[in-house]
Amino acid sequence: MLSFVAIALEIPHDVDMPQSETTATQGVRARARAELVAEITRSARTQLAESGAAALSLRAVARDLGMASSAIYRYFPSRDALLTALIIESYNALGEACERAHDEADPTDLLGRWRSIAHAARSWATTNPHEYALIYGSPVPGYAAPDDTIDPATRIPVLLLRLLEDVAASGVAVPEIGTPVSTSLSAQVDSMREQIGGEIDDALLLTGVGAWTLLFGLLNFELFGQFVNTFDDAAEMFAFQVDAAADRLGLVAP
Amino acid sequence: MLSFVAIALEIPHDVDMPQSETTATQGVRARARAELVAEITRSARTQLAESGAAALSLRAVARDLGMASSAIYRYFPSRDALLTALIIESYNALGEACERAHDEADPTDLLGRWRSIAHAARSWATTNPHEYALIYGSPVPGYAAPDDTIDPATRIPVLLLRLLEDVAASGVAVPEIGTPVSTSLSAQVDSMREQIGGEIDDALLLTGVGAWTLLFGLLNFELFGQFVNTFDDAAEMFAFQVDAAADRLGLVAP
DNA sequence: AACAAACGAGAGCACTGCTCTTGGCAATGG
DNA sequence: CCATTGCCAAGAGCAGTGCTCTCGTTTGTT
Numbered sequence: 278m279l280s281f282v283a284i285a286l287e288i289p290h291d292v293d294m295p296q297s298e299t300t301a302t303q304g305v306r307a308r309a310r311a312e313l314v315a316e317i318t319r320s321a322r323t324q325l326a327e328s329g330a331a332a333l334s335l336r337a338v339a340r341d342l343g344m345a346s347s348a349i350y351r352y353f354p355s356r357d358a359l360l361t362a363l364i365i366e367s368y369n370a371l372g373e374a375c376e377r378a379h380d381e382a383d384p385t386d387l388l389g390r391w392r393s394i395a396h397a398a399r400s401w402a403t404t405n406p407h408e409y410a411l412i413y414g415s416p417v418p419g420y421a422a423p424d425d426t427i428d429p430a431t432r433i434p435v436l437l438l439r440l441l442e443d444v445a446a447s448g449v450a451v452p453e454i455g456t457p458v459s460t461s462l463s464a465q466v467d468s469m470r471e472q473i474g475g476e477i478d479d480a481l482l483l484t485g486v487g488a489w490t491l492l493f494g495l496l497n498f499e500l501f502g503q504f505v506n507t508f509d510d511a512a513e514m515f516a517f518q519v520d521a522a523a524d525r526l527g528l529v530a531p
Numbered sequence: 532m533l534s535f536v537a538i539a540l541e542i543p544h545d546v547d548m549p550q551s552e553t554t555a556t557q558g559v560r561a562r563a564r565a566e567l568v569a570e571i572t573r574s575a576r577t578q579l580a581e582s583g584a585a586a587l588s589l590r591a592v593a594r595d596l597g598m599a600s601s602a603i604y605r606y607f608p609s610r611d612a613l614l615t616a617l618i619i620e621s622y623n624a625l626g627e628a629c630e631r632a633h634d635e636a637d638p639t640d641l642l643g644r645w646r647s648i649a650h651a652a653r654s655w656a657t658t659n660p661h662e663y664a665l666i667y668g669s670p671v672p673g674y675a676a677p678d679d680t681i682d683p684a685t686r687i688p689v690l691l692l693r694l695l696e697d698v699a700a701s702g703v704a705v706p707e708i709g710t711p712v713s714t715s716l717s718a719q720v721d722s723m724r725e726q727i728g729g730e731i732d733d734a735l736l737l738t739g740v741g742a743w744t745l746l747f748g749l750l751n752f753e754l755f756g757q758f759v760n761t762f763d764d765a766a767e768m769f770a771f772q773v774d775a776a777a778d779r780l781g782l783v784a785p
Numbered sequence: 786a787a788c789a790a791a792c793g794a795g796a797g798c799a800c801t802g803c804t805c806t807t808g809g810c811a812a813t814g815g
Numbered sequence: 816c817c818a819t820t821g822c823c824a825a826g827a828g829c830a831g832t833g834c835t836c837t838c839g840t841t842t843g844t845t
Contacts, residue, residue: 306811306822330669331585335802345825347804356802414669415584416755427760434761455778462767469761486762487745487772493757494748501670503747506681507688507723508740513716518741524709525779560791560843589833599794601835610833 314352316342318362325363329407335359360411365429367408372432374401379436387447388528390440395492395519398433399512402496409500413493434489435473441485442475444526451481451527458483481526488522495519568606570596572616579617583661589613614665619683621662626686628655633690641701642782644694649746649773652687653766656750663754667747688743689727695739696729698780705781708734735780742776749773 320338335356339346353359378397382389402409412430444451458466458479466479477485495518498504499511508514574592589610593600607613632651636643656663666684698705712720712733720733731739749772752758753765762768 310822334800336800346802347826348824350803351823410669413751413755413757415664415667430757454775456771456774458771459767461764462771465762465764465767483768483771483775486768487775490748490752490772491741491745492748494744494746494751497667497748497751498744501667503667503684508719510715510719513713513719514737514740517710517712517716517737518744520710521708521737521741564791588831590831600833601795602793604834605792 310352317349317352317359318366321359321363322366325407325411326405327407330360330363330411333360333363361423361425363408364412364426367405367412368426368429368432370405370408371398371401371412372429372436374398375433376436379440383531384443386531387440387444387449388523388530390443391488391523391526391528392519394433394436394440396516398492399496399499399515402500406500409496413497414501437485437489438473438475438477441477441481441526444528445475445477445481449527449529451484452525454480454484484525488526491518491522564606571603571606571613572620575613575617576620579661579665580659581661584614584617584665587614587617615677615679617662618666618680621659621666622680622683622686624659624662625652625655625666626683626690628652629687630690633694637785638697640785641694641698641703642777642784644697645742645777645780645782646773648687648690648694650770652746653750653753653769656754660754663750667751668755691739691743692727692729692731695731695735695780698782699729699731699735703781703783705735705738706779708738712737738779742780745772745776 317338320341321333324333324337324341333356335349335353336346338359339349349359353362375394375397378393379390382393384390402413462483463479466482470477470482495511495515499515504511504514571592574595575587578587578591578595587610589603589607590600592613593603603613607616629648629651632647633644636647638644656667716737717733720736724731724736749765749769753769758765758768
């Protein structure tokens, strides 16, 4: 059967589980429930890491946990809900890995911070390819990402925006872009700047979006097999393109 | 039942179907077989376009064609084989769309040729999102792309390389890259240049890879929902980044 | 005409997500 | 303190899937 004792100790990434607000006061009932939810996601995460998202089976996690498949539905209303939990976990794991790498870098070394983020992202993606595919690959069939996922998904953009703000504040000269910004695009950038409330000018922001897009374009190409037979050691190509993007942002070693 | 007559007329893209080498001489048997294969892929393609790859069901196409599900296995050994045929078709459709757009542009207008390719790719991707996801999204579960797919997949890289060769031959000054090329990466580029046999120097080739990666990174972000709530009109962002990449390649309007 | 290969249909297996019902246990209210 | 209410696990069952095997039938070749 289930062993409730050893479970609460090993919840890997701190994903906001539905463990209400009370942990001990609200009785053992709610706690056992939270632990079981964690146990289900743990088993599902293992299955995802081994075989990928499409092979994730509710019945298999039920077997793994030694319970009836129908009992899973007491904790997750559908397979998509379980997948959503895994998506949120993956976004948070990737975001946390990048944030930690970023925060370990010298704050005054803007180039080092950018490199840390980029290589942390690649490191996480290559060691967790199925989780990466889950969040940056094609969305699962007819599955629309619920609102719960957009917040964890913004961790990396937010992190990059923090970096861009420091770039803007540092006063380094961002290379000119030889491309005019249409009024429509400028309006979009304005509304975006309003949301984040920083002081990043159009050129830097748009170049940053390009760097962000290139970063994950590289990871997609590497992990989804577009580089095979051509750049089999994608690490070198990745490092180069990351540095090239940094150059466009005006990032230089201190 | 099946209507063999009207089928052979509307095979959309010229995918190399297993129609042996003889079309009329080898009897009606082989022809009926080829037509049925085409009919199966046609139905599967419709189902893919409507509901996505994961929802593609062999039994559903069998029902659509009015035949037993087991009969499908006379033509495709597995569901993955059917998916592979659709992947090849999609690669060819996208490649052909880009090639046609490219060939319609003024050959001396290098910027126009790049823009044509990029916007043709986006146009195809946005009108065929499920097909796009099939080839540029996460690979289906434990499914390894067979060798038949790598050839159609190279159509776009080949097309871009053709363009880069003309850029190199045109003698326009490609902007310097402020990033050193490691010896290991240089070796990879050398072996790649050996395969394609052109005269594109390291900087141009690597910048081209960056442009190629950025192009599909943008499409992935747009189609897989990473731009929602931020750049809802991804067309503007796409056009800007495409032009910015062109600028890095030294492409200018004639 | 005889034979062999290809073929379509059906039954069946193991699997999936999901629903409904049944019976037991825990937490709370009178 | 007992009874009621709600939570929970389990089982059966439904509709669907990919895939296999067998069994007649059709088709093409010798």
